Amino acid sequence: MASKSTGRKSTIYDVAKATGSSTATVSMVLNGTWARYRIKEETANRILEQARALGYNVNMKARGLRLSRSGLAGMVLPHYRNRFFAGLAQTFEDQARSRGLCPIVVGTQRDPDVEVSVTETLLSQRVELLFIAGVRNPTPLNALCAAAGVPSINLDLPGDGAPSVLSDHRAGARAITDVLIDKLLARGGSPDELVLLGGVAGEYATGMRMAGFRDASDARGLTPSADAMDCCGYNAAAAAEALAGRYAKASRLPAGLLMNSITAFEGMVRFTATLPSDVLKSTVVGCFDWDPFAAYLPFDVTMLRQDVQRIISEAFVLTENYDPQNRARVLVPTGFGKMFEEAEQTKEFDR
Amino acid sequence: MASKSTGRKSTIYDVAKATGSSTATVSMVLNGTWARYRIKEETANRILEQARALGYNVNMKARGLRLSRSGLAGMVLPHYRNRFFAGLAQTFEDQARSRGLCPIVVGTQRDPDVEVSVTETLLSQRVELLFIAGVRNPTPLNALCAAAGVPSINLDLPGDGAPSVLSDHRAGARAITDVLIDKLLARGGSPDELVLLGGVAGEYATGMRMAGFRDASDARGLTPSADAMDCCGYNAAAAAEALAGRYAKASRLPAGLLMNSITAFEGMVRFTATLPSDVLKSTVVGCFDWDPFAAYLPFDVTMLRQDVQRIISEAFVLTENYDPQNRARVLVPTGFGKMFEEAEQTKEFDR
DNA sequence: CTGTTAGCGCCTTCAC
DNA sequence: GTGAAGGCGCTAACAG
Numbered sequence: 001m002a003s004k005s006t007g008r009k010s011t012i013y014d015v016a017k018a019t020g021s022s023t024a025t026v027s028m029v030l031n032g033t034w035a036r037y038r039i040k041e042e043t044a045n046r047i048l049e050q051a052r053a054l055g056y057n058v059n060m061k062a063r064g065l066r067l068s069r070s071g072l073a074g075m076v077l078p079h080y081r082n083r084f085f086a087g088l089a090q091t092f093e094d095q096a097r098s099r100g101l102c103p104i105v106v107g108t109q110r111d112p113d114v115e116v117s118v119t120e121t122l123l124s125q126r127v128e129l130l131f132i133a134g135v136r137n138p139t140p141l142n143a144l145c146a147a148a149g150v151p152s153i154n155l156d157l158p159g160d161g162a163p164s165v166l167s168d169h170r171a172g173a174r175a176i177t178d179v180l181i182d183k184l185l186a187r188g189g190s191p192d193e194l195v196l197l198g199g200v201a202g203e204y205a206t207g208m209r210m211a212g213f214r215d216a217s218d219a220r221g222l223t224p225s226a227d228a229m230d231c232c233g234y235n236a237a238a239a240a241e242a243l244a245g246r247y248a249k250a251s252r253l254p255a256g257l258l259m260n261s262i263t264a265f266e267g268m269v270r271f272t273a274t275l276p277s278d279v280l281k282s283t284v285v286g287c288f289d290w291d292p293f294a295a296y297l298p299f300d301v302t303m304l305r306q307d308v309q310r311i312i313s314e315a316f317v318l319t320e321n322y323d324p325q326n327r328a329r330v331l332v333p334t335g336f337g338k339m340f341e342e343a344e345q346t347k348e349f350d351r
Numbered sequence: 352m353a354s355k356s357t358g359r360k361s362t363i364y365d366v367a368k369a370t371g372s373s374t375a376t377v378s379m380v381l382n383g384t385w386a387r388y389r390i391k392e393e394t395a396n397r398i399l400e401q402a403r404a405l406g407y408n409v410n411m412k413a414r415g416l417r418l419s420r421s422g423l424a425g426m427v428l429p430h431y432r433n434r435f436f437a438g439l440a441q442t443f444e445d446q447a448r449s450r451g452l453c454p455i456v457v458g459t460q461r462d463p464d465v466e467v468s469v470t471e472t473l474l475s476q477r478v479e480l481l482f483i484a485g486v487r488n489p490t491p492l493n494a495l496c497a498a499a500g501v502p503s504i505n506l507d508l509p510g511d512g513a514p515s516v517l518s519d520h521r522a523g524a525r526a527i528t529d530v531l532i533d534k535l536l537a538r539g540g541s542p543d544e545l546v547l548l549g550g551v552a553g554e555y556a557t558g559m560r561m562a563g564f565r566d567a568s569d570a571r572g573l574t575p576s577a578d579a580m581d582c583c584g585y586n587a588a589a590a591a592e593a594l595a596g597r598y599a600k601a602s603r604l605p606a607g608l609l610m611n612s613i614t615a616f617e618g619m620v621r622f623t624a625t626l627p628s629d630v631l632k633s634t635v636v637g638c639f640d641w642d643p644f645a646a647y648l649p650f651d652v653t654m655l656r657q658d659v660q661r662i663i664s665e666a667f668v669l670t671e672n673y674d675p676q677n678r679a680r681v682l683v684p685t686g687f688g689k690m691f692e693e694a695e696q697t698k699e700f701d702r
Numbered sequence: 703c704t705g706t707t708a709g710c711g712c713c714t715t716c717a718c
Numbered sequence: 719g720t721g722a723a724g725g726c727g728c729t730a731a732c733a734g
Contacts, residue, residue: 055499061728062416065710081437086430086431090430104455297649373721378712388719414711
């Protein structure tokens with residue numbers, strides 16, 4: 001029999017006994033340092049073979065205890081339901097693996113209690129670093145990590161407790177606003193009718209996007225109306241309602257609509273689906289974040305993408321030679337990505 | 352200072368020293384068994400308080416080593432890019448947490464090498480159970496787990512190496528085919544023009560869906576044409592191409608289209624977006640899996656949902672009192688879910 | 703070149 | 719009620 005049929009995992013002791021060598025030799029062979037200790041290649045091979053035959057597999061708990069290195073890299077995020085977070089998770093996993101770390105990502109549903117308990121759990125597991133994305137307030141989590149001596153990095157949300165990697169929402173907002181204004185002008189529409197809908201007043205990303213929206217307007221000498229920005233919240237229902245209100249008042253949609261999130265965008269789609277189908281033809285729409293299907297909806301839509309690849313790379317750079325005092329804020333450009341890039345990754349057999 | 356400023360984590364020794372008690376006492380207090388050992392409540396409180404003040408946090412590596420229980424629950428899946436896998440991950444995390452386990456889910460990009468190495472890594476971390484979803488062939492992974500004495504469950508893919516929890520693709524396919532046939536009849540269309548597009552011949556899910564498609568046709572006494580099922584693959588590009596071929600030949604779209612995955616559906620959308628907008632009006636479309644935006648595309652679409660909640664629950668049930676000999680296949684019904692259910696979970700602050 | 707040994711931090715049994 | 723001691727599996731000195 002190739003592997004022990006009992007449930008118990010085999011240990012280096014088993015391998016040592018089976019090969020008639022000592023645990024130290026086995027240990028060295030198994031983690032590749034045997035060349036440095038001039039162990040006979042023959043011995044090494046014998047051990048390697050036995051290990052395989054026994055189905056041996058290092059116990060990272062024991063190794064971690066000994067070395068105080070767990071081999072775990074942690075990331076917390078709210079959920080996987082949109083492309084941004086799903087992309088963050090994916091990229092994080094890839095990069096962690098390529099560094100020999102085992103990625104462990106957990107969703108918190110934006111529940112602050114869960115956020116804290118998840119962080120504590122990850123710290124208990126002795127993750128070697130923690131990336132924190134999309135929490136309400138990262139500072140307490142950063143503090144927990146700091147107390148444990150674990151580097152933490154905030155993703156896409158600035159914090160006072162650790163360095164942050166941020167999307168350049170302001171420049172992105174300015175760029176997409178520019179595009180929408182151009183489109184409006186090309187249609188002979190009125191660019192100061194453009195409305196920024198969704199988001200939460202006082203929240204970082206919304207603030208930056210509003211600033212970018214203003215930047216673009218100012219640069220054109222436009223003066224958006226008083227209610228050009230409506231922080232009605234990020235969720236779909238709120239956005240649908242806000243838009244319904246405007247529609248009821250003006251008996252038409254705004255000529256231009258910049259939605260502050262893919263969920264707000266969803267609310268807009270849901271509302272406009274209740275209208276006669278040609279109502280939308282006279283509106284140009286933009287959105288922060290994207291979805292592969294959104295591009296095929298029956299109206300003019302422009303979408304912006306955050307560069308998750310870059311965000312994660314920068315975050316890893318920050319963790320190497322981590323400086324606990326460092327409160328750097330790294331800005332990552334945002335732009336119009338090729339829409340199918342990600343979808344094309346879908347391989348055969350992908351149902 | 353409330354917490355040690357040094358990077359080193361405090362241990363039960365630190366807590367013991369600080370409170371003038373012994374490590375055993377601290378240990379008992381900290382894991383709640385102190386009542387059974389008749390330790391004074393006052394002592395317990397003092398210890399608890401010190402522990403908090405020191406920022407103490409159990410070292411799961413050490414505890415796990417001692418108890419051979421890691422507190423980790425593992426899950427492997429291909430990616431988070433569709434609602435099915437994202438939902439599986441989410442639900443798994445919730446349920447694992449509610450059982451006091453730390454969820455650790457990793458994406459493999461459907462790369463068999465990654466699948467193996469990820470499984471080995473998780474086994475090294477001594478996960479207490481492993482759910483395996485969306486791999487090509489689960490059996491070798493099940494074998495690795497079995498050798499390590501770790502229960503493994505296959506999700507949505509049957510395997511010979513462990514029990515499986517499966518969506519009832521056949522009944523689902525039959526149900527959605529029925530709906531499409533009804534819609535075709537209502538429009539005065541010809542129901543045997545219905546086409547099942549996408550998927551891989553010989554693959555389990557595709558096979559079941561084909562069977563369900565046939566079931567529905569048979570029940571109506573219909574005889575679909577020879578090319579009514581086209582296993583052109585799961586990815587978007589392939590589906591787009593296949594559909595383009597049919598369109599070129601017949602100079603119109605089939606009257607009914609049942610897409611074998613959300614990615615194949617995406618391919619269809621991508622192709623039809625290149626056609627005059629009214630071409631689609633005469634086609635009814637169905638899809639396995641769903642996306643919140645797909646429902647708003649400008650044609651008649653019916654979507655099916657897999658019950659991830661149920662799949663994960665059944666999987667957890669199987670792991671409790673795990674029987675290594677058990678090769679059960681649990682069938683979970685598939686149906687037309689309320690489309691916005693999941694989207695409505697989106698909370699405020701969700702950009 | 704290879705074996706012996708001392709912990710890493712925690713939990714549990716067994717004395718006291 | 720509490721302290722002392724052994725050991726989970728592994729690694730890094732240090733002896734041979």
